Amino acid sequence: MKSGRTGEVMLTVNDLTKQYDKTLAVNGISFEVSDGEIAVLLGPNGAGKSTTIKCIAGMLRYKGSVEICGYPNKSIKAKQVFGYVPETPALYEMLTVYEHLVFIAHAYDIKDYQEKARQLLERFDLLDKQDKLGKELSKGMQQKVSICCALLMDPKVVLFDEPMIGLDPKAIKELKEIFLELKSKGCSIIISTHLIDSVNDVWDKVLIMKEGNIVMSRLRQEIEQSGESLEEIFFRVTEH
Amino acid sequence: MKPLAYIIGMKFKNTVKELTGKPLTLILYLLVLLGFISTIVLSFNMPVKSINQGSVDTFNAIVTAVLLATLYLGVDRGIEHSRSFFRMSDVNLVFTAPISPKKVLIYGFVNHLFSALVFIFFISFQIPNLKRNFALEPYGLLIIYIMLIIYFATIQLGVIILYSFALQSPVVRGWVKKTLNAAAVLFLIGFLSKLLELKDVLKAAVTYLGSDVFNCIPLVGWFRTALLAAVAGIGLSFWLNISYIFLSWAAMTFVLYKANTDYYEDVLTATENKEELLRARKRGKGQTGYENSKLRKVSQSYRGSGASAIFYRQVLEHRKTGLLFINKNTLFIAVIGIASRYFFPGASMKTVLYFSVYILFFFAIQGKWTQELGKPYIYIIPASSFSKVFCATVSDNLKNAVDGLILFSIAGFMFKSDPLTVVLSAAAYTTFGAIYVYGDLLAQRFLGSAHSRNLKVFLKILLILCVILPGIAISVIISMVFNSIPFIDYYSMLILIVYNMLVSGLIIFLNRRIFDIIEMS
Numbered sequence: 001m002k003s004g005r006t007g008e009v010m011l012t013v014n015d016l017t018k019q020y021d022k023t024l025a026v027n028g029i030s031f032e033v034s035d036g037e038i039a040v041l042l043g044p045n046g047a048g049k050s051t052t053i054k055c056i057a058g059m060l061r062y063k064g065s066v067e068i069c070g071y072p073n074k075s076i077k078a079k080q081v082f083g084y085v086p087e088t089p090a091l092y093e094m095l096t097v098y099e100h101l102v103f104i105a106h107a108y109d110i111k112d113y114q115e116k117a118r119q120l121l122e123r124f125d126l127l128d129k130q131d132k133l134g135k136e137l138s139k140g141m142q143q144k145v146s147i148c149c150a151l152l153m154d155p156k157v158v159l160f161d162e163p164m165i166g167l168d169p170k171a172i173k174e175l176k177e178i179f180l181e182l183k184s185k186g187c188s189i190i191i192s193t194h195l196i197d198s199v200n201d202v203w204d205k206v207l208i209m210k211e212g213n214i215v216m217s218r219l220r221q222e223i224e225q226s227g228e229s230l231e232e233i234f235f236r237v238t239e240h
Numbered sequence: 241m242k243p244l245a246y247i248i249g250m251k252f253k254n255t256v257k258e259l260t261g262k263p264l265t266l267i268l269y270l271l272v273l274l275g276f277i278s279t280i281v282l283s284f285n286m287p288v289k290s291i292n293q294g295s296v297d298t299f300n301a302i303v304t305a306v307l308l309a310t311l312y313l314g315v316d317r318g319i320e321h322s323r324s325f326f327r328m329s330d331v332n333l334v335f336t337a338p339i340s341p342k343k344v345l346i347y348g349f350v351n352h353l354f355s356a357l358v359f360i361f362f363i364s365f366q367i368p369n370l371k372r373n374f375a376l377e378p379y380g381l382l383i384i385y386i387m388l389i390i391y392f393a394t395i396q397l398g399v400i401i402l403y404s405f406a407l408q409s410p411v412v413r414g415w416v417k418k419t420l421n422a423a424a425v426l427f428l429i430g431f432l433s434k435l436l437e438l439k440d441v442l443k444a445a446v447t448y449l450g451s452d453v454f455n456c457i458p459l460v461g462w463f464r465t466a467l468l469a470a471v472a473g474i475g476l477s478f479w480l481n482i483s484y485i486f487l488s489w490a491a492m493t494f495v496l497y498k499a500n501t502d503y504y505e506d507v508l509t510a511t512e513n514k515e516e517l518l519r520a521r522k523r524g525k526g527q528t529g530y531e532n533s534k535l536r537k538v539s540q541s542y543r544g545s546g547a548s549a550i551f552y553r554q555v556l557e558h559r560k561t562g563l564l565f566i567n568k569n570t571l572f573i574a575v576i577g578i579a580s581r582y583f584f585p586g587a588s589m590k591t592v593l594y595f596s597v598y599i600l601f602f603f604a605i606q607g608k609w610t611q612e613l614g615k616p617y618i619y620i621i622p623a624s625s626f627s628k629v630f631c632a633t634v635s636d637n638l639k640n641a642v643d644g645l646i647l648f649s650i651a652g653f654m655f656k657s658d659p660l661t662v663v664l665s666a667a668a669y670t671t672f673g674a675i676y677v678y679g680d681l682l683a684q685r686f687l688g689s690a691h692s693r694n695l696k697v698f699l700k701i702l703l704i705l706c707v708i709l710p711g712i713a714i715s716v717i718i719s720m721v722f723n724s725i726p727f728i729d730y731y732s733m734l735i736l737i738v739y740n741m742l743v744s745g746l747i748i749f750l751n752r753r754i755f756d757i758i759e760m761s
Contacts, residue, residue, distance in 0.1 A: 059619050059760040074756055079622035090615045094535055094557045102542070103553045107621045109545035133535065 007035045010157050010188035011056070016064035018051050018212075025051040027212035028064065033188045033205065035156075038179055040199050041192040042230075043209035044238055049192040050087050052209070053161045056190070057084045068157050080108070083150030087161040087192075089142035091134030097121070097145050098130040101152055108153040120148040123174050140166040147175065151182075158182065160191045164198045176202055196231050206230060210238050244339065244347040265695055276357070279364045284381055296471055299374050301449035303467045306388075307460045310359070310395060312424060318399030319416050326507055328515045335504050342496065345404065349396055359392055360385070380470035390485065391463045397492050398459070404496070459488065535560040547623035547631040554608045554635040565635075565642040569603055577647045581654060592651045593665050597672040600640070601704070604676035605697075607636045613684070616760060625755035629748060633677050640673030641666065664733040671740030672708065678744045679704040681751040684758045707747075711739035 011033040018026040026048045033039045041049045055062040058074045071078040091100060098117070105113035121127045124144040134142065143166045150158060164172050179189055179202045191199055206223070208216040216237045223230060259266045326334075326348050334344055367381065377383075405412065435444040455461035462481040469478040540556035542549055561567045573596055580595035581587040604610075612618050612632045621628065644666035652662035683700040719732035 054760070057616070057620060059616060061757070061759055076622045076624065079620055082620075084616060084620050086616050090617075092553070092557070092615065094560050095553070099553075099556065103549055104617075106542040106545050106549035106552070107547075107617070107623075 007186075009033070010035050010037075010069055011190065012065075012067040013052075013056065014065045014067075016052065016055055016062055016066065018048075018055055018060060018062045024212050026055065026062070029209075029212075029214045030064075031207055031214060031217060033157075033190055035186040035188055036183050037204045038183055038189045038191065038199075038202050039205040039207060040203040041190065041207050041209060042194065042196060042234055044194060046211075047209040047238075048212040049194070049209055050161050053084075053087075053159050053190065053192045057082070057159055081155060082157040082159060083153060083155035084159045085143075085146050085150045085161060085163050087165075089139065089146040091137070091142050091145055093133065093135035095134055096131050097126055097134070097137070100134065100145055100149055104149045104152050110153055113152060116152060116154075117148070120151060123178075124148060124171055138166075140168060140171070143167055144171055147178075151178065155187060157188045158190070160189065160193075162193055163191060164193065164195060172198065196234055200230060203230075208234060208237050243337065244334070244343060247334070248347070248350065268695060268698070276361050276364075279361070279367075280385075296468070297450040298446050299370075299471050300464065300468060301446045303464055304449040304454050304460070305445075306363075307391065307463055307467075308427070308454070310391065311457075311460055312420070314395040314399050315402060315416075315420055318402045319413055319420070326511050326514075328511055331504075331508060331511050335507075341504065342404075345400055349400055360389065363388060374471050376470055377473055379474075383470040383474075384467065387463055387467050391459070394459060394463075394485065394489065394492075397489070397496070401492055401495050459485075462488075547621060547627035549631075550612065550618060550621070550628065551631040551634050554612075554632070557608070558635060558639065565639040566646070569639075570643045570646055573599055573603065573643050574647045574650060578650055578654065581651075589648070589651055589655055589657050589661055589665050592647070592655075593668055596647055597669060600669070600673055601676055601701075604636070604673060604680075607639075607677060609633050609636050609677050610680060613758075613760070619755060619760055626748075626752040628755055629681065629752065633674075636677050637670065637674055641670040644669035644673075660730060661733075664730060664737065667737050668733055668740070671737050671744065674744040675708055675740050675747075676704060678747040678751075679707055681747055681754055682707075685751055685754060707743055708740070711736055711743065714739060 009032045013032070014030050015028045016026055016030070017024070017028045029048075029052065031039070041052060043049050051060065054060045056066050056068075056073060058066075058079070066073040068078040068082050073082075092103075095103065098121070101113070101117040101120075104110070105117070110116075118127070121130055124147065126141065126144055126148065129137070129141065132141075134145070137145065143163070147163065163175060167175065179191075182189055183202075183204075191203075193199055204220050206216070206218055206220075207214050216233065218233075223233060226233075228236075259269060330344075330348070334347070363384075367384075370376065370384070371381075402416065405416075431444065431448050434448040435441060438444045438447065454464060462484045465477050465481040466485070469475070536559065538556065538559045540552055540559065542552040555564075558565055558567070562570070576599050577592045577596035580592055609632050618628055618632060623631075645662075647669065648662045648665040651657070651665070652659070657665075679700070682703055683696070686703070687696050687699050715732045715736040718735055719728050722728050722731075725731070
C-alpha cells in the first residue's frame with residue numbers, strides 16, 4: 001500500500017469513532033501515516049487526541065478500523081512493531097529502571113538488548129539511576145523510562161502521547177533528535193500534543209483536532225506554501 | 241472560615257447533583273441511608289428478647305475495647321495518614337489563600353467527619369446484641385449514642401492537636417509513632433500474661449479489659465466511666481467524668497489556638513501520594529500494601545519471551561517483598577485464619593477454610609492480576625490474549641497455594657487433622673483464590689463500562705458469589721445426604737475443589753480473548 005507522499009503506509013486509521021457514555025470523544029476520523037513520516041495530532045484540551053492515540057495502541061474499544069503495517073492494531077504482528085509512550089508514565093513501582101528494560105526485552109523477545117539499553121539510558125541521563133525503583137523517580141524521569149521502553153524494540157511505528165510533558169530541556173532536545181533519527185530509519189511517528197512549539201522543527205504532517213473531529217489535515221509543504229505559520233492556522237481553525 | 245464552608249457546601253451540593261444523573265448509584269446510596277436511619281431508629285424501638293445475662297464487667301470490657309481501638313486508630317491516622325486529609329485542589333487553592341492554617345486544618349478534618357457516621361453506623365448494628373445481653377437503663381441507648389459521638393469528635397480534636405505537634409519534625413513524628421506502638425505492645429503483653437494466667441480467651445479479655453488501670457488513661461477512662469451509666473445508672477461519677485471531658489475540650493481548644501501549625505510542606509508529598517492512590521482506586525485498583533516497604537535486592541532470570549515475561553516479572557516483585565511467595569500477606573492470612581478458631585465456637589478446619597476464603601477475597605482485589613490491568617504493558621505486549629491471562633495470573637495462584645499450605649499446615653496441627661484434610665483444605669483455598677482471580681475476568685468483561693467504582697465492586701461481589709455458591713451448596717448437600725458413606729468429608733471437599741477448578745477453567749476459556757474486548761481503565 002502506498003501513500004500519496006512518502007512511501008509505504010504504516011498506519012491506517014479508518015472511520016475511528018469512540019464514545020464514552022454520552023460524550024463522543026472521537027467522531028469517525030480517518031488518516032494515514034507513511035514510513036519516515038512524523039504526524040502530529042494537534043488540538044486544544046479535550047479535542048480527542050489522547051483518546052485517538054489510546055485507540056490506535058489498542059487500549060480502548062472503538063468503532064472503525066486501525067491497521068499498523070497492514071495488520072489490525074490488536075494483532076500480535078501489529079504489536080510486535082509499534083511502541084507506545086503513554087501520556088502518564090506508568091512504571092512498575094517495585095522494578096528498577098534497568099529491570100523495566102529487561103522486562104520489555106523479554107516481553108518483545110529482543111536479543112542482545114544490553115548495549116541498546118545502555119545507549120538509551122545514557123542519552124536520557126538515566127545511567128546513574130538505573131538501579132532506582134520506579135516509585136522513586138520523578139514524573140519527568142518516569143517519562144524518560146517510558147520512552148526508553150518504547151524505543152528499545154526498534155519499532156516501525158511509535159505513538160507518543162504528550163511526550164514532552166515533564167521532560168527537562170536536554171531530554172526534549174534528545175527526543176527531537178530521536179524523532180529525526182527514527183524518521184531517517186523509515187519509522188513512522190505519531191505525536192499527540194497541544195504544545196505547537198515543541199514539534200515545530202520535526203513534523204511532516206499535521207492533523208488538527210477539535211471536538212473529536214479532524215478539522216484540518218495538511219503536509220508541511222502545503223503549510224509553508226500558504227505563508228501562514230502552524231500556530232496561526234491552529235488558532236484560526238480551532239477558535240471558530 | 242466562610243470560603244472553606246463554601247467549598248464543603250458546594251462539594252455536598254454537587255455530589256447530590258451528580259447522583260441525580262446516576263439513578264442506579266442514587267438508589268444504592270438511598271438504600272444505605274435508609275438502612276442507616278432505620279437501624280438507629282429500630283435500635284431504640286426494636287423488641288428484643290432480653291436475656292440480660294451480661295455482667296457490668298463484660299459491658300465495661302466491650303466499652304474499653306471499642307474506646308481503645310478508636311483511640312489507637314485515630315492517633316495512628318493522625319500522625320501517619322492524616323497528612324493526606326487534603327486533596328491536591330486544597331493544596332493548590334486553599335493553602336495559598338489568605339486563610340489561617342489552623343482553620344485550614346479544621347477544614348481538613350471536617351471533610352473527614354463522615355467517618356464518624358460510618359462508626360456510628362457499625363455501632364448501631366450491635367445495639368440489639370447489647371439490648372439482649374445487658375440490662376440497659378431506659379436512657380442507656382441515648383447515653384451510648386451521645387457519648388460515642390462526643391468521643392469520636394474528641395478524638396478528632398485531639399488528633400488535630402497531635403497532628404500540629406507531630407508534624408513539627410520527622411523525629412517528633414517518629415517518637416509519637418514509637419510511643420503509640422510501644423503502648424500497643426504493652427497492651428498485648430498485658431493481655432497475653434492474663435491469658436496465660438486464666439487460660440481462657442474470653443475470661444482473660446473480660447478481666448483484662450475490665451481492669452481499673454484503663455481508668456487512668458485520659459479520655460478513655462472518663463468516657464468509659466460515663467458510658468457505664470448506660471447499665472449502672474447515672475450517678476456522681478458520671479457527672480464528674482462529663483465535667484472532665486468538657487474541661488479537656490476547653491484545654492484542647494486553647495492549645496489548638498496557641499499551636500504553631502506550619503504543616504503545609506509536610507502535607508505536600510502525602511497529598512500527592514493520596515491523589516495517586518485515589519486515581520488508582522478510581523480505576524478499580526487497590527493499594528499493593530508495599531508502597532512504603534523496603535524492597536530486597538534480588539535478580540531474576542527470564543525463561544522464554546512474550547507473555548511469560550509478565551510471570552517472571554511478577555515473581556521478581558514477589559521475591560522483592562518476601563521469601564518468594566511468602567510475605568506479610570501470608571502471615572496476616574495465617575493469623576486471621578487461625579484466630580477464626582477462637583471467633584467461632586466449635587470451629588473446625590472448614591471454619592478456618594471459609595473464614596480465610598472470605599478474607600482472601602479482599603487480598604485478591606490487590607493481587608498482581610488487578611495491578612497488571614492498570615498498566616499499559618499487558619495490553620501492548622505482542623502475545624495472545626489467552627497467554628497474557630494465563631501468565632499474568634499464575635503467580636497469584638501459586639501464592640494462594642503457598643499461603644494455603646502454610647495456613648492449613650498450622651491449622652491442621654491445631655485441630656490435629658490428618659495430612660489429607662490439610663492438603664484438600666489448602667487445595668480448596670487455592671481454587672477459591674482462582675475463582676476470585678478469574679471472576680475478575682467476568683467483572684472486567686461485563687462491568688467494564690460501569691463507571692461508578694463502588695457499584696462495580698458491589699456487582700463484582702455479587703457476581704463472584706453467584707459463581708462460588710453453587711459449588712458450596714453442592715458440596716454441603718452431598719455431605720449431608722451421603723453422611724453415612726466413609727470418608728464423605730474428603731469427597732465433599734474434593735467436589736468443591738473440582739467445581740472451583742471447572743468453573744475457573746470455563747471462565748478462562750470463555751474469556752480467552754479478553755484483551756480484544758476490555759479497555760485499560
